[in-house]
Amino acid sequence: MRLMVTGGAGFIGSNLVKELVKYGHAISVFDNLSTGKKENLVGGVNFYLGDIRDKEYLNYSISQEKPEIIFHLAAQISVSQSVIDPVTDGEINIFGTLNLLKSAVKHEVQKIVFASSAAVYGRPQYLPIDENHIKRPLSGYGITKNTAEQYISIYQNFGVDYTILRLANVYGAGQFAGNEGGVIAIFYDKLINGQVPVIYGNGEQTRDFIYVKDVVSAFMASINRGKAETLNISTGCACSVNQLFAFLKEILGKNIEAKYEDERPGDIRSSVLYNKQAVKVLNWKPLYSLRSGLTDTIDILTK
Ligand SMILES: NC(=O)c1ccc[n+]([C@@H]2O[C@H](COP(=O)([O-])OP(=O)(O)OC[C@H]3O[C@@H](n4cnc5c(N)ncnc54)[C@H](O)[C@@H]3O)[C@@H](O)[C@H]2O)c1
Incomplete structure (x- = not known):
């Protein structure tokens, strides 16, 4: 399959790319290397050095690659930075995601698999937190991940399927x-x-705390499963x-x-986080x- 990973030079993204390559998929990575590293890039993968806020270049990369699925991991990931500079956090996590969704529709991307976060829930009202727990984020980061989730879910109406993975501490x-x-x-x-x-x-x-290899296997399982699902990825x-x-x-x-x-x-x-929904839907479990x-x-x- 043709697959793109935004944030593919980062910690989780590069682990995902290494695994996807093993299965013979045609992979491209879109990353601005703000926290990702060049040395994380894998040979044989098409690399686009760009920022998801740059809609022309993002659109160009998607038009060139025509991915069937985009794993969307590029993000402003710092909770404290989202409090200090909420505008940049919003520009990357919300508008960057919207740029991606608009290009996804244009180039008939079938699905987005999104790296969301337990930060969308805020202070736990009960434990373990399941996917129906109230979402009351405590930071800009939690708000922007939550907003990106909502945009992603409505783009299903424009033909782009999704699986949203709410990751625990990786x-x-x-x-x-x-x-x-x-x-x-x-x-x-x-x-x-x-x-x-x-x-x-x-x-x-x-x-x-969940091991990155278990997170990668959840992303991999989302290639064929998890249609329009939002799932906690955790050990429980x-x-x-x-x-x-x-x-x-x-x-x-x-x-x-x-x-x-x-x-x-x-x-x-x-x-x-309660992970039984992901276990059932993705036929996945943390090992x-x-x-x-x-x-x-x-x-x-x-x-
Ligand atoms: N690590 C965790 O515990 C955890 C938990 C929950 C969710 N997540 C989510 O998983 C994803 C990956 O996180 P990570 O821990 O690998 O972090 P990371 O910082 O290693 O990876 C993020 C990648 O995105 C790239 N990036 C950042 N802003 C960009 C932009 N504007 N345009 C293009 N590329 C950009 C960075 O260069 C980096 O390679 C993020 O979306 C993060 O919010 C991570």
Whole structure:
């Protein structure tokens, strides 16, 4: 098949591209390399260095490639940046997505698979959070992902099918330690350099950490399944930050204690996503526990 990945030079996107290539698909990547890296690009893939806000060039790339499916991962991904500069966040995550949708209609793209986020839900009213949970985002990022989701869903009326994947906290090799949500990458970097990581609050806050290979398999499953579906992609398991830190120390054989600092205002105490709808619809399931995913990540990083 002819497939395009926006954000294909980024952490999740490049892992997806590497997997798609194995199946012999014709792949193109559209990325402005703002957080993505050139070295993440895979040989044999057509690369368009461009910004999704640039509608002419985006349209040109789609007209050249004529992809059947576009995996849309390019985004402004920083929650704090979305608060500091909500206009740019909106321009990339909303208007960039609209540019993509308009070109998708023009060039008869059959489907968009969209990387959305658990940030659309906001503060959990109950756990685990299912797809029917109220959406009350707490940040510009959550609002723009939510808005992009809504635009994507109405473009079905213009012949573009979709699967929206609401990702929990993704981790794995290649995640930039400076990125938010990349707590695992940050801890790893600190531990490997013999530095003391900071844990905010008492460390008993929980998150649903999903391994990037399990996220990639959900994107792959969306090629043939998930028509007009919005699905949580998660492990369904809550893990505390203390537990995560203990796993990492054990796997790396490091005996460094974390420094505890005040909880950050607005931090959510617990988050875990219900994934049974994705399991059913995509015939998919996460294969990695946090321990096995971390072990695999560290194996890759230390090769
Ligand atoms: N990592 C997570 O835990 C997580 C969780 C939920 C959702 N997501 C979503 O998954 C997607 C991929 O995230 P990631 O963690 O791989 O981040 P990433 O920063 O590594 O990847 C984003 C990619 O998009 C590119 N990009 C950014 N703005 C662009 C623009 N204006 N035009 C073209 N390309 C642009 C970047 O260069 C980068 O390659 C994003 O949409 C993100 O919101 C990620």
